[in-house]
Amino acid sequence: MCFLKRTWLQVDCDALEENYCSIRNIVNKKSKIMCVLKADAYGHGAGFVSKLYQRLGADWLAVSNIEEAIQIRKNKVVLPILILGYTHYDMVNQLSLYSITQTVISLDYAKKLSQQALKFGFSVDVHIKLDTGMNRIGLVYQDFVEDSKTIEQVQEICSLKNLNIKGIYTHFSSSDEEENCKDYTLWQFNNFKNAIKILKEKNIRFELKHCSNSGAILTRPFMNMDMVRAGIVLYGILPNSNIKTNVKLKPAMQWKTIVSQIKNVRKNSAISYNRTFYTSKNSKIAIVPTGYADGYPRIFSGKAKMIINGRKVPIIGRICMDQLVLDISEVQNVENNNIVTIFGKDGKSTITLDELASLSNTINYELLCIISKRVTRVFMKKNKILETFNYIRQF
Numbered sequence: 570m571c572f573l574k575r576t577w578l579q580v581d582c583d584a585l586e587e588n589y590c591s592i593r594n595i596v597n598k599k600s601k602i603m604c605v606l607k608a609d610a611y612g613h614g615a616g617f618v619s620k621l622y623q624r625l626g627a628d629w630l631a632v633s634n635i636e637e638a639i640q641i642r643k644n645k646v647v648l649p650i651l652i653l654g655y656t657h658y659d660m661v662n663q664l665s666l667y668s669i670t671q672t673v674i675s676l677d678y679a680k681k682l683s684q685q686a687l688k689f690g691f692s693v694d695v696h697i698k699l700d701t702g703m704n705r706i707g708l709v710y711q712d713f714v715e716d717s718k719t720i721e722q723v724q725e726i727c728s729l730k731n732l733n734i735k736g737i738y739t740h741f742s743s744s745d746e747e748e749n750c751k752d753y754t755l756w757q758f759n760n761f762k763n764a765i766k767i768l769k770e771k772n773i774r775f776e777l778k779h780c781s782n783s784g785a786i787l788t789r790p791f792m793n794m795d796m797v798r799a800g801i802v803l804y805g806i807l808p809n810s811n812i813k814t815n816v817k818l819k820p821a822m823q824w825k826t827i828v829s830q831i832k833n834v835r836k837n838s839a840i841s842y843n844r845t846f847y848t849s850k851n852s853k854i855a856i857v858p859t860g861y862a863d864g865y866p867r868i869f870s871g872k873a874k875m876i877i878n879g880r881k882v883p884i885i886g887r888i889c890m891d892q893l894v895l896d897i898s899e900v901q902n903v904e905n906n907n908i909v910t911i912f913g914k915d916g917k918s919t920i921t922l923d924e925l926a927s928l929s930n931t932i933n934y935e936l937l938c939i940i941s942k943r944v945t946r947v948f949m950k951k952n953k954i955l956e957t958f959n960y961i962r963q964f
């Protein structure tokens with residue numbers, strides 16, 4: 570199967586669908602599902618993926634910023650969209666125009682947003698973000714005496730004009746870790762519930778209360794509340810490979826490239842920039858047109874492998890901006906334009922993102938979203954191409 574592309578991400582739409590259904594099945598029937606599509610749907614392609622999840626019946630989508638939200642609207646997706654991150658209050662007209670829900674991170678910010686909305690005659694939907702222990706954005710509520718003023722601030726936010734308060738949420742810092750007797754996630758959850766309880770006593774109620782990311786969805790079902798925010802699990806990957814779960818998840822993305830040239834080199838040939846690798850014998854090498862500008866980290870030089878004809882082969886010498894070199898001395902029948910698997914499956918061999926992440930001391934999340942826009946996305950169903958998307962040519 571060759572698409573005559575230089576380097577491409579193969580997105581398995583059946584896997585995306587199955588993963589969504591697996592999550593829908595384990596989440597409380599009454600809880601809604603918010604699909605997190607930030608960073609271009611974790612690199613998979615937010616335009617296509619947003620339409621797919623809309624079709625499957627997702628309730629909400631989430632992104633990190635307003636550009637990502639508008640991109641999804643331009644794909645004619647009508648689901649409610651929550652911006653999880655910061656949007657400057659000067660952009661309130663855009664929020665309103667595109668019907669995008671904004672996260673409110675402080676009383677100050679809420680006032681600014683309200684003033685701008687009032688000035689231009691718009692109203693904006695918002696969710697209030699409580700910081701229950703992540704210590705990133707949000708109104709701090711960590712059950713300390715001094716946090717009682719947060720309750721008053723939330724009350725004040727709810728009284729501001731031209732803001733429609735649609736929900737309240739918090740984010741867990743460690744839900745991908747195992748529970749123990751002093752579970753930090755449980756502490757955060759209790760902080761969140763306490764705040765909601767106190768607000769309720771003051772007659773402030775929220776239609777949508779949510780806290781669970783992938784880690785919490787898999788390990789702490791009692792935290793589902795009104796909605797869960799599913800991110801990495803939708804793409805078929807665990808937030809942490811140590812999590813034990815029976816939930817069926819299938820990685821949706823594979824990265825493939827091709828062989829551009831094959832050469833026989835003599836013993837003691839210096840391969841690639843700065844001669845960091847010399848062949849120890851006469852060798853056969855394959856040049857591959859993928860490099861760090863495609864988002865394949867240069868730090869993988871001399872560490873990672875790729876798969877050709879079902880066999881893992883080492884990368885030798887430095888990874889370049891646009892190319893790298895494989896030692897294929899041990900593999901039979903390699904030809905020009907032969908498919909190379911960067912991660913994913915070929916025959917009996919598999920390279921996982923977790924394997925690659927551990928080589929560079931990072932996590933699967935980062936590797937997914939640093940794959941560059943130079944890499945064509947190919948959306949497949951039952952091994953047939955549904956659509957391709959090339960960011961450089963925009964079609």
Ligand SMILES: *Cc1c(COP(=O)(O)O)cnc(C)c1O
Nearest residue numbers: 605653740782783798799800801
């Ligand atoms: C990214 C993000 C999520 C999803 O996280 P996963 O670990 O991928 O499930 C949920 N909520 C917020 C606020 C996020 O930023």
